[in-house]
Amino acid sequence: MEQLDVAAGSAPAQSLARRGWRAPLALKFALRDLRGGLSGFVIFLGCIAVGVAAITGVGSLSLSLKDGLAREGGAILGGDVSFDLAQREASGAERSFLAGAGRVSSVVLMRAMARPAGQLAGEAAGQAGGQSAGNVAMVEIKAVDGLYPLAGTISLEPATSLADALSERDGVFGVAVDPALAPRLGVSPGAEIRIGQGRYQLRAMLTKEPDQLAGGVGFGPRVLMSDAGLRASGLLQPGALAHFVYRVALGQAEAPASDAAVEAFADRARAEVQGAGWEIRTRKNISPQFSRNLDRFTQFLTLVGLSSLIVGGVGVANAVRAYIARKRTTIAILKSLGASGSRVFAVMLIEIMLVALIGVALGAVVGALLPYIAAAAFGDLLPFPLAPAIHARPMFEGALYGLLTALAFAALPLGLAHDVPATAIFRDAIEIVASRPRARYIAIAFAAAAALLVSALILAGDRKLTLIYAGATLAALAALRLVAFLIMRIARKLPRARWLPLRLAIANIHRPGALTPSVVLSLGLGLALLVALVLIDNNIRGELKTAGAGEAPSFFFLDVPSARADEFSQFVRQKAPEGKLALVPMLRGRIVELKGVAAEKAQPKESAAWALQGDRGITFADAPPQGSKLIKGEWWPKDYAGPPLISLESQIADGLGLEIGDNVAVNVLGRSITGKVANIRKIDWRVIGINFVLVFSPNTFAGAPYNDLATLSLPGAGAAREMALARDVASAFPAITSVRVKDALESAAAIVSQLASAVRGASSVALVAAILVLAGAVAAGQQARIHDAVVLKTLGATRGRLLTAFVAEYVLIGLATALFGAAAGTAAAYGIAKSVMNIDFTFFWPQALAAAVAALLFTVLLGLIGTWRILGRKAAPYLRDL
Known part of the structure; x- marks a missing residue:
């Protein structure tokens, strides 16, 4: 706010002291200051609006999709x-x-x-x-x-x-x-x-x-x-x-x-x-699995949006610090008129939250309109019915997250306004005041952060996932802050460089008010996310290629009549004598009861719930299937003739709470068969062969009609050879269905690619927030750098030498951050691949290196854009103010 406006629009100092600092008056001053426009809050608004738009948009799209499915449920289900x-x-x-x-x-x-x-x-x-x-x-x-x-x-x-x-x-x-x-x-x-x-x-x-x-x-x-x-x-x-x-x-x-x-x-x-x-x-529950997957994906994308808000919170803090620096003279005038530090904080906080409210409104409007935009642009291409509508809940969630994030990250830098002295009117505008806010403002920041976490836990469907995600985010922020501290500490301890631009660059890295913490936080978190996504995507694709090339069979043959199994085997061995053929009986059955409790009433772990949804492939065998390893119990004798026995896969047994001796009822061909769990197997699902969650003792299905499932491995066979064999089998055995595994893997890879694209698109919101924060950090440091450049120019430094020094600074900070981001992203990808997806992990260093180099170049480019504007300023106006 302008100094004259403050003086003219307020009572004398004695009157202020007598009347106290009532909330309406604080609001009046905040609104008056905003008359000057929002030019200093562009990055602030962008950080808040992007995160709120992501959260609101994801929630609105999900609810619009659910409404569309509910509205068209009868047509989709067929009744x-x-x-x-x-x-x-x-x-x-x-x-x-x-x-x-x-x-x-x-x-x-x-x-x-x-x-x-x-x-x-x-x-x-x-x-x-x-x-x-x-x-x-x-x-x-x-x-x-x-x-x-x-x-x-x-x-x-x-x-x-x-x-x-x-x-x-x-x-x-x-x-x-x-x-x-x-x-x-x-x-x-x-x-x-x-x-x-x-x-x-x-x-x-x-x-x-x-x-x-x-x-x-x-x-x-x-x-x-x-x-x-x-x-x-x-x-x-x-x-x-x-x-x-x-x-x-x-x-x-x-x-x-x-x-x-x-x-x-x-x-x-x-x-x-x-x-x-x-x-x-x-018609209201067309696909329970689809609904669960939609809820999971929605929650994941909401957490991604919340990540973008948290990353953007760093930009909020930078913008608030710059705002306090711009308003030092105004703060000093208010204190000269009798305002206390707490009352100044109240004015500044109201103004910041009003700006945050504008960003929240922008983000909420954009997010609420996203279903309409999606329907207009992709309505004919979407495989799901979409019913666009304005949904209040996601708008409320986005607004709540946005305002709490703004408060949590703005409270600490705003607290510095409390200790700006009245004498700052007469002192250098770049003088640094208290570097640490008072305890009350720290408490406000922590209370807002706690409220943000509690809100996420209350509104989230999976509280365990939210807690893990929150813990990982806090750990990442703490680690990045530690990295920034170490970079500054190492720069401070380095020996004095003889080359002047390098000496200036190192000094800028650890100087008070340096860009290092902001750059490390924004760039490091965004790069870690990008590297993790890239490596996970490449590992999934690599797993599919590896399976297609070696471990997987060339064909699955479905519906091989058991009466013609020998004839089929002879035919295939004649056509492909070098191939390896395997046949096993296969039926379809649905688990209907666990330990005497109906499957609908069971409460399995989420990882095993799919086993109770619909029918599953089952088989019977007198020996453990290849690719299985017994970890509990014993296999039945080959001549076993007693009550039905079951061999169960280990993860499903754990997820369903089953142990050796428990009863499981399976409906097969309209008949409910109850068997006792005799042993538990661990299956290596990465080997794409014949294996089943449920294996029964052979006597269970004596006399029951069944067909065989066959696999054929043709090492080194090309596509032409495989297609010729598929034609031969289709002609000689029209009832048998040939599934070429490479085609199935290509279909799976296409689905994975679409999901990866969706995740990358959603995660790009966090990257956009990181870019905004990085731009805000560069902008926030411009005022101090202008004074540095003016002093150095006065002492004889050329524009080229200053430019070289600034480039060296950005290269050093960006390189250190890129190395940490790549390492953190690799660690996250490794953990997800090994613990969540249960696949082998390969470090695709070219992709990780490319992401790190891209981040480094972007940091340097963005720094140069800001630096070029600084170097073009005339020295005289600034020298007069010193």
């Missing part, structure tokens, strides 16, 4: 309630129960191989050299009845009715397919293809599938056919890996059932049809 059975159709009694509640539509989901119509069964054997013409592709079949879809609409190109597109004409059924299938098979729309023993015509392209999300992630193009068309393929054999899904629409189309009625029917189905072993989902 009000869905019942999923593995490897068996619903019985007559079960169908009658469902039909008694409303309209029922059935869907069958399974994988198969598609090939051009000219590639007939057994044709491959007659091909010269064992090579068959044409392409093959694994497809995701969805066979539907005449009522499909019960909810939502399906879109075909060219526009036609679904019944017409899937109807039978002259013994050939029609199919609607993903547009990617025709080019993959090398055929044109309208052509015929073969799936299993059936012939199908590509009559339409599938452009919109309302219940696509309910089917989960697919590894092949979708093929939509009629139920009769699927049965004509011959694929629905006993033991085939098929899912039979029954969707029920309650009420009428014009009067849909309420949410309460939907949940009541689902509860009645669980109670009255016991032992069915079906997975029940409602």
Whole structure:
């Protein structure tokens, strides 16, 4: 505020003392000072606004997505309630129960191989050299009845009715397919293809599938056919890996059932049809796993946003220090008029929090509008329905975090205003006053920080994760502060350099008011985050490449009929004599009971909860599977004929609270089988082979229909050889599905890449905050550097020599910080890779080095930008003020 404004707008000193310093008067002075604009608070506003926008935006997007899923839940699920059975159709009694509640539509989901119509069964054997013409592709079949879809609409190109597109004409059924299938098979729309023993015509392209999300992630193009068309393929054999899904629409189309009625029917189905072993989902809970993953991802991104606020807090502290330096004369005038240090602090605090409130408002508005921006820009590309809306909770969370962060980081530097003496009016503007605020202001800062932590714990879904994250953040800040202290201490102890620019640079590093702490905090934390993300990303990709190159088999073969297992083995060994083939029986089952407690009521650890969600692959064996190591109990004898015994994977056993001797009930083919845990195995999941969480004693499934799962390793085989073998198997055994592992790994790598891009994009918010802090640190130190440059110029220093000294300073600080940031990021990546992801860690030094060099160059560049402005100032105006 201007000195004259203060004097004219206030009473004499005696009047101030008599009236006291009431809050309205303090607010009046703060508002008057803000009339001059916010030019000195640009970095401050940016630091607060970026963090608040990130937190508000992430929360708003998450809630908009949940609203979209809830609004379109019936269409996505395909009805009000869905019942999923593995490897068996619903019985007559079960169908009658469902039909008694409303309209029922059935869907069958399974994988198969598609090939051009000219590639007939057994044709491959007659091909010269064992090579068959044409392409093959694994497809995701969805066979539907005449009522499909019960909810939502399906879109075909060219526009036609679904019944017409899937109807039978002259013994050939029609199919609607993903547009990617025709080019993959090398055929044109309208052509015929073969799936299993059936012939199908590509009559339409599938452009919109309302219940696509309910089917989960697919590894092949979708093929939509009629139920009769699927049965004509011959694929629905006993033991085939098929899912039979029954969707029920309650009420009428014009009067849909309420949410309460939907949940009541689902509860009645669980109670009255016991032992069915079906997975029940409602339109309000389409995918429990997806909802949990969305909540986790939202919390992670919120913590990233909170990190950006904490990093930005350093910028807030720098901006407040610069503000106090600019207002020294004003503070001195207020004290000359009778204001106490506490009252001056109150005025300054109100002004700072008003500015913070502006930043919070900007960030909250931008974050609240993010769902609308996402819907407008990517609405047609998003695989999820988005319902943009203004959500109060994320705006409140963002505002709360923003204001508490501003208070926590502003209280300490504002406390220095308490001890600015009235005589500062007559003294040099750069004189340093008390370097440590009083205890009351330290208490305010710690109280605000504690309130920030408590708020995060109350608002967070996973308090353990929040505590770990908060602890790691505090440890990182403390470590960075220690690094800054050590850098300054080492610089102070270094011998006197003979080269003048280097001597000036070293002096600037440890001088009072040096940039070192701010640069180390902002650059170090941002670089550590960047290096950790880069190394984790590269290690995941490296793990996938390693598995694809050596440890993983070349193929998985699904649905190998047990009756033709020997024939299939002979065929494969004839086509690939150098290959290593392994077959094991495979069924699908769902855990329904643990130690006498229903699975729905169990409370597993989060790491093992997935084992109770849906059906799992199970097998039976007379010896431990390869890649497994017994750690508890003993394996059963080969001729064991007693009650069912179970071998359980160690992490799942721990997560479900199971020990040797505990009972586990698994529903297989509609029959609930209770077995006793006989042993616990540790599995090396990094070896992509045949292994199962649940292995039963062989006598358990005597006489039960099942198919085999096979793997084939072809070391050194190229893509052409593998594709030729896939064509041969598809022609000779149409019911067997070939999964080329390299294709599956590429799909997994694509998903990992998308997730990594999303995480990097979200984490870039913290990097933006770090950049703002770094820019603010450089700007905050300009005033002192101007005086240094003026004095040195007066003593004969040239612009080039000063520039060299400043560049050397930034290089030294940036290099030390880059080394620490790279080391800290590497340590974080190592811990996450080994402890969280359970993968081997490789130090990709070129990527870490590139990030460190980029940070170093950026620091130097940003410093040069600020320095160039300093060196261009005229000396005379500043000499007159000295």
